[in-house]
Amino acid sequence: xxxxxxxxxxxxxxxxxxxxxxxxxxxxxxxxxxxxxxxxxxxxxxxxxxxxxxxxxxxxxxxxxxxxxxxxxxxxxxxxxxxxxxxxxxxxxxxxxxxxxxxxxxxxxxxxxxxxxxxxxxxxxxxxxxxxxxxxxxxxxxxxxxxxxxxxxxxxxxxxxxxxxxxxxxxxxxxxxxxxxxxxxxxxxxxxxxxxxxxxxxxxxxxxxxxxxxxxxxxxxxxxxxxxxxxxxxxxxxxxxx
Amino acid sequence: xxxxxxxxxxxxxxxxxxxxxxxxxxxxxxxxxxxxxxxxxxxxxxxxxxxxxxxxxxxxxxxxxxxxxxxxxxxxxxxxxxxxxxxxxxxxxxxxxxxxxxxxxxxxxxxxxxxxxxxxxxxxxxxxxxxxxxxxxxxxxxxxxxxxxxxxxxxxxxxxxxxxxxxxxxxxxxxxxxxxxxxxxxxxxxxxxxxxxxxxxxxxxxxxxxxxxxxxxxxxxxxxxxxxxxxxxxxxxxxxxx
DNA sequence: GTCTATAATATGATAGAC
DNA sequence: GTCTATCATATTATAGAC
Numbered sequence: 001x002x003x004x005x006x007x008x009x010x011x012x013x014x015x016x017x018x019x020x021x022x023x024x025x026x027x028x029x030x031x032x033x034x035x036x037x038x039x040x041x042x043x044x045x046x047x048x049x050x051x052x053x054x055x056x057x058x059x060x061x062x063x064x065x066x067x068x069x070x071x072x073x074x075x076x077x078x079x080x081x082x083x084x085x086x087x088x089x090x091x092x093x094x095x096x097x098x099x100x101x102x103x104x105x106x107x108x109x110x111x112x113x114x115x116x117x118x119x120x121x122x123x124x125x126x127x128x129x130x131x132x133x134x135x136x137x138x139x140x141x142x143x144x145x146x147x148x149x150x151x152x153x154x155x156x157x158x159x160x161x162x163x164x165x166x167x168x169x170x171x172x173x174x175x176x177x178x179x180x181x182x183x184x185x186x187x188x189x190x191x192x193x194x195x196x197x198x199x200x201x202x203x204x205x206x207x208x209x210x211x212x213x214x215x216x217x218x219x220x221x222x223x224x225x226x227x228x229x230x231x232x233x234x235x236x237x238x239x240x241x242x
Numbered sequence: 243x244x245x246x247x248x249x250x251x252x253x254x255x256x257x258x259x260x261x262x263x264x265x266x267x268x269x270x271x272x273x274x275x276x277x278x279x280x281x282x283x284x285x286x287x288x289x290x291x292x293x294x295x296x297x298x299x300x301x302x303x304x305x306x307x308x309x310x311x312x313x314x315x316x317x318x319x320x321x322x323x324x325x326x327x328x329x330x331x332x333x334x335x336x337x338x339x340x341x342x343x344x345x346x347x348x349x350x351x352x353x354x355x356x357x358x359x360x361x362x363x364x365x366x367x368x369x370x371x372x373x374x375x376x377x378x379x380x381x382x383x384x385x386x387x388x389x390x391x392x393x394x395x396x397x398x399x400x401x402x403x404x405x406x407x408x409x410x411x412x413x414x415x416x417x418x419x420x421x422x423x424x425x426x427x428x429x430x431x432x433x434x435x436x437x438x439x440x441x442x443x444x445x446x447x448x449x450x451x452x453x454x455x456x457x458x459x460x461x462x463x464x465x466x467x468x469x470x471x472x473x474x475x476x477x478x479x480x481x482x483x484x
Numbered sequence: 485g486t487c488t489a490t491a492a493t494a495t496g497a498t499a500g501a502c
Numbered sequence: 503g504t505c506t507a508t509c510a511t512a513t514t515a516t517a518g519a520c
Contacts, residue, residue, distance in 0.1 A: 009485085025352030027269040031514065044486050046515065108350045108407065110267030147423070151415070154408045155427045161407070162400030165350065173393070181389075185397045189427045194436050251503085273496065286504050288497065 005039065010048045012038040017055045022105040026056055026112075053116075060112065060120040063103050064127055066095045071130040081137035082144065082187065082196070083203045088130060089156070090183035090204070093163050097175040104164035131157050135190060144190045156186045247281065252290045254280040259297045264347040268298055268354075295358075302354065302362040305345050306369055308337045313372040323379035324386065324429065324438070325445045330372060331398070332425035332446070335405050339417040346406035373399050377432060386432045398428045 005012055016037035020029040031052055032042045049055050070091045074084045096104045106112060112120075132153040138144035144152075163182055167173075184201070188194050247254055258279035262271040273294055274284045291297050312333045316326045338346045348354060354362070374395040380386035386394075405424055409415075426443070430436050 021352075023352065024356070025267065025269060027267060028353060030512075032512090041487060042514090043488075043516080047485060050515095052514070105352070109352065110263075110265065110347075111270060114266070151420070151423055155401070155404075155424065158404030158408050159397070159401045159427075159431075162397075162404040165403070166396045166400045178393070181393055182397065185401075185431045188430050188433075188436070189401075191430075191436075194430070194433075272494075274494090283505060284496090285498080285506075289503060292497095294496065 009038065009040065013040070013045060013048055013055065014059060018059050018099075018103055018106075019101045021056060021059070021109070022102050026109050056106070056109075056112070057117060057120065059103065060106055060117055061123070063106060064120070064123040067092050067127045067130070068123065070095075071127065079203065080143070080200075081134045081141065082191070083200050085131070085134040085138060085156075085190075086183050086187055086200050086204050088134065089160055089186045090179045092127075092160055093182045094175060094179035096161070096163055097167050097169075097178060102164060102167075102169070104161065107161075108164065128153065128157050131160075138190065143192060143196065145192045147190065152190050155189055159186050159189065251280065251282065255282070255287060255290055255297065256301060260301050260341075260345055260348075261343045263298060263301070263351070264344050268351050298348070298351075298354070299359060299362065301345065302348055302359055303365070305348060306362070306365045309334050309369045309372070310365065312337075313369065321445065322385070322442075323376045323383065324433070325442055327373070327376040327380060327398075327432075328425050328429055328442050328446050330376065331402055331428045332421045334369075334402055335424045336417060336421035338403070338405055339409050339411075339420060344406060344409075344411070346403065349403075350406065370395065370399050373402075380432065385434060385438065387434045389432065394432050397431055401428050401431065 013034060017029070017034045020033055020037065031045050034055070035042045035045050038045075045052075045055075049058075067088070070088060074088060077084070079087075107124075132149065135144060135152050135156065136149055139146055139149070139152075160182060163178065167178060184197060187197060187200065191197065255276060259271070259276045262275055262279060273287050276297070277284045277287050280287075287294075287297075291300075309330070312330060316330060319326070321329075349366075374391065377386060377394050377398065378391055381388055381391070381394075402424060405420065409420060426439060429439060429442060433439065
């Protein structure tokens with residue numbers, strides 16, 4: 001299997017950088033490597049991104065687009081908070097596991113956790129807040145246990161995102177299977193009676209699986225990691241001499 | 243509050259590097275920075291460590307010492323598997339949160355996840371296996387739900403270690419409070435009847451709190467992060483000229 | 485829009501004086 | 503055991519030709 005260029009150099013750069021940043025780290029990845037993997041020369045990167053960190057910033061912003069959209073769609077639906085919590089969790093995990101390269105891992109880069117990238121962290125805290133509000137409502141209606149709200153939110157959100165660190169894309173386990181199991185586990189953490197889980201799962205499947213489908217990254221554009229590390233997406237462009 | 247030298251330069255180097263690696267990342271931290279924070283000159287580092295990565299390797303190895311020891315001590319005790327699982331989880335989290343700098347975050351560095359540092363990953367997989375065996379036994383005795391074993395292990399272990407990413411050392415929340423809540427949450431993920439939790443908690447407190455205490459890093463050597471970033475632990479050594 | 489060439493700087497590691 | 507000095511190399515970003 002081989003990379004295919006989007007014919008959009010800018011997208012090729014983002015895809016190459018996404019792969020390299022998540023596997024090697026930000027500082028360890030040189031602009032030369034990114035350019036080579038995108039079929040460009042080092043200097044040409046700066047036609048599309050003024051600085052290296054702008055590439056990272058754009059990739060980071062994209063990681064929150066899906067959960068934000070999912071949250072917005074759920075907000076318009078008439079469902080119990082615990083059912084929404086299940087659907088948000090399952091969709092969020094499914095999306096995290098979806099792409100070819102583990103983009104969620106960008107969040108864990110030390111360079112990202114330094115107070116820079118404030119606009120990203122702002123959006124991200126809105127995602128956390130979506131969880132928090134649902135948990136709060138579930139506690140109010142007595143379906144969820146009366147735990148300290150912020151601690152419960154950290155535990156649930158932490159469990160969801162832990163999939164970033166342990167899911168193995170080369171394993172046999174299916175993405176939807178893991179998403180389902182993780183969402184169920186998240187609910188068990190906060191549920192007063194874990195026997196409610198069956199009811200919640202059923203209620204979640206009634207609206208159809210549109211929630212999971214509608215915004216998730218398309219599969220199938222997975223590169224062969226081993227190959228893509230060395231080969232450029234496409235051969236170098238015309239220019240004077242390659 | 244101010245750093246105090248151990249008078250053991252080698253330990254000072256490790257402490258400084260631990261702080262810098264976890265906050266800035268490995269590649270982003272220069273040997274000059276480490277040396278300065280440890281009260282040495284750049285070249286002098288290489289008297290204690292042949293290469294930069296040896297500093298990281300030693301720090302990594304130390305992060306598994308505590309859970310390995312705890313596991314060994316629990317193995318000798320006569321307790322139900324679910325009680326051991328609770329004690330292992332609580333002690334593990336308590337230790338993760340204990341040190342002044344979030345050493346667990348070293349595990350998440352992209353440079354560490356590249357197949358190098360094999361001896362560390364070997365030991366780490368033994369820790370995961372300790373969880374796995376306890377979960378397996380709990381399923382066999384019908385106290386834990388009959389989930390797929392490896393998936394359940396990933397969820398539990400992932401939840402435990404998620405504290406690395408979300409616990410805020412500057413917050414008001416106490417370390418033992420979070421350890422207790424996280425261990426309880428981990429059990430709820432796998433417990434057949436979450437009503438068992440009270441019994442487990444009580445059984446866990448009978449052997450005394452020796453498990454949590456005996457090996458945990460001593461608190462109180464916390465540096466002021468803001469200050470320590472710029473100030474050396476101690477002023478430069480005698481040498482010819484500083 | 486892509487290339488080549490280069491500036492300005494930072495890096496890990498070594499050699500050798502004391 | 504610590505320092506100074508230095509080597510060889512790699513880095514991001516810019517300038518200017520085509």
